[in-house]
Amino acid sequence: MKVSKFGGSSVATADQIKKVLNIVNSDNERRIVIVSAPGKRHDTDTKTTDLLIRLYEKVINQLDYTHKKEEILERFNDIIKGLNLKTNILEEIDRTLEQLIQELKNEPQRLLDALKSSGENFNAQIIAAYNTEQGVPTEYLSPKDAGIIVTDEPGNAQILEESYEKIHELNQRKHKIIIPGFFGYSKKGNIVTFPRGGSDITGAIIARGIKATLYENFTDVSGIYRANPNVIHQPEIISEITYREMRELSYAGFGVFHDEALQPLYRYRIPVVIKNTNRPEDPGTYIVHDREFNRKKVVSGISCDKGFTSINIKKYLMNRQVGFTVKILNILANNHISFDHMPSGIDNISIIMRTTQIRGKEQKILEAIRRECDIDELNIEQDLAILMVVGEGMSATVGTANKITTALSDANINLKMINQGSSEISMMFGISNQDAELAVKACYEKCYS
Incomplete structure (x- = not known):
């Protein structure tokens, strides 16, 4: 049925x-x-x-x-x-x-x-x-x-x-x-x-x-596009995509199918197909649990969403201080703020969240971090966009990251941060809001032309 x-x-x-x-x-x-x-x-x-x-x-x-x-x-x-x-x-x-x-x-x-x-x-x-x-x-x-x-x-x-x-x-x-x-x-x-x-x-x-x-x-629409059709002229339609890929792309602005709706289906591996009421004969896009990936088109989709804020913290020997990150997360939790990404080094950490989460609470949060965490440097950066490049086969394909960073460099887009999750099916790039559409165009041309 x-x-x-x-x-x-x-x-x-x-x-x-x-x-x-x-x-x-x-x-x-x-x-x-x-x-x-x-x-x-x-x-x-x-x-x-x-x-x-x-x-x-x-x-x-x-x-x-x-x-x-x-x-x-x-x-x-x-x-x-x-x-x-x-x-x-x-x-x-x-x-x-x-x-x-x-x-x-x-x-x-x-x-x-x-x-x-x-x-x-x-x-x-x-x-x-x-x-x-x-x-x-x-x-x-x-x-x-x-x-x-x-x-x-x-x-x-x-x-x-x-x-x-x-x-x-x-x-x-x-x-x-x-x-x-x-x-x-x-x-x-x-x-x-x-x-x-x-x-x-x-x-x-x-x-x-x-x-x-x-x-x-x-x-x-007749399926899920590889990129926003309002940015890319006639982008390709994805024929098959996994739950995990869809979750990553939905997070950064793919609005055809809401990522929360995948949760009841994931455990039982029930496939989803996105189809067009006005063109029901079109095959559509299937969202499945597992799929074979195409080495020629290892990147499934590219999405970019605006409206992020980053709290950037520096602390010498931070990696040796037990409980440092927990203190920061407790401050956020006490102010009912959830975060999206946390790229870090041995002496620095950035906490990225949607601007709507922290709006109006910025000074309160910064003061609490200064008071409770004994940091060396602290600043907040607004007007960030998150570019997501997603594909199940990226971890097994040499040169994908180089291809994306080259595309962004050629388009004269400054990278504020890079993060690759442990799932290894996506790469996240922090850029300025003003560069969001240009970034999608540059990466799409590099990946699919």
């Missing part, structure tokens, strides 16, 4: 939904479908989830929200009319929104989760009803009925391990099933949304629960 997830652009209009169901109904193995909220219909459009957040803001600020609610209803009505649905589902959507607002208006975080999740929930109901009217018996299942029971922190749902036993029972159902993505239910009965990439996470949880043969993730 396959689990198929369709993103917001794939289910944004009635015509797109018809495409989705043609894909679903063409393969008997596509029995469980996860859907997102309607996305943008055009470049200047607003995602349904964003409309729901604006509705929440009106309610929470005790403003008249009637117009905003009508805008959301109109969005769903366009889809219902386009599908020529004969049910009175729009009235149910209106009642549900009003009920959530009245019940949760004094619990802001709960209200936000409940409203944000409504886009997926209503869309799943519409799609299931339409497919049934077209003669394909299709069942809408809420995440609660599907067995998706999660932790209770608003906006940060984590699946409970015990859920998988209930999810496995979905194998016994005979009809096609539509499940809304992005949220689950806590044991207390609260609606709780997953963090970013929530619908991808739902699909991965269901795929693991039923032990699917394949998790299909349909979007608006």
Whole structure:
């Protein structure tokens, strides 16, 4: 059995939904479908989830929200009319929104989760009803009925391990099933949304629960590119990539498939394929546990993300001082800051984190390090970008690092730091934000031309 997830652009209009169901109904193995909220219909459009957040803001600020609610209803009505649905589902959507607002208006975080999740929930109901009217018996299942029971922190749902036993029972159902993505239910009965990439996470949880043969993730591109298509003109599509490679590339800005969604699949080695709803015949990109690497194209992908900060510390004989690094990490932990990289030498260490982690806390952190660590030199560097060069075969291929550093040197890009993790499938380069796009272009040309 396959689990198929369709993103917001794939289910944004009635015509797109018809495409989705043609894909679903063409393969008997596509029995469980996860859907997102309607996305943008055009470049200047607003995602349904964003409309729901604006509705929440009106309610929470005790403003008249009637117009905003009508805008959301109109969005769903366009889809219902386009599908020529004969049910009175729009009235149910209106009642549900009003009920959530009245019940949760004094619990802001709960209200936000409940409203944000409504886009997926209503869309799943519409799609299931339409497919049934077209003669394909299709069942809408809420995440609660599907067995998706999660932790209770608003906006940060984590699946409970015990859920998988209930999810496995979905194998016994005979009809096609539509499940809304992005949220689950806590044991207390609260609606709780997953963090970013929530619908991808739902699909991965269901795929693991039923032990699917394949998790299909349909979007608006025909796979994962070797580099950002907004930077590189018509980059190659990767045919096959490992979970580990995808994790490294997602970290540095590859947004097609969220890295957190790989976690439920990794242990059970369930493959993922990224496919295009508008071109379902394209082979797409497979994300697998292991693969053979191509020695001619050992670098799978190149990504670069901006917005990092580095704390740089020097201490003579640092390597002989027991517990030095622990003191620094405790300072970060006490200020709720996580770090991303920690390249070091015998007398120096740099701690790299996303700027959003430390913003507003810079002076407090520096003062604490000076006070508790008896350092020689200390400075903080802002406006860093992290360039990731990723490939499973890099550790067994001579000259890869030289190729990348030569490309960066030829492009007159200054390297602020280099780090290669113990996995030996990636190399990280710290550069200035202003050099980010140029670095990707230089490395792509060197690796694939």
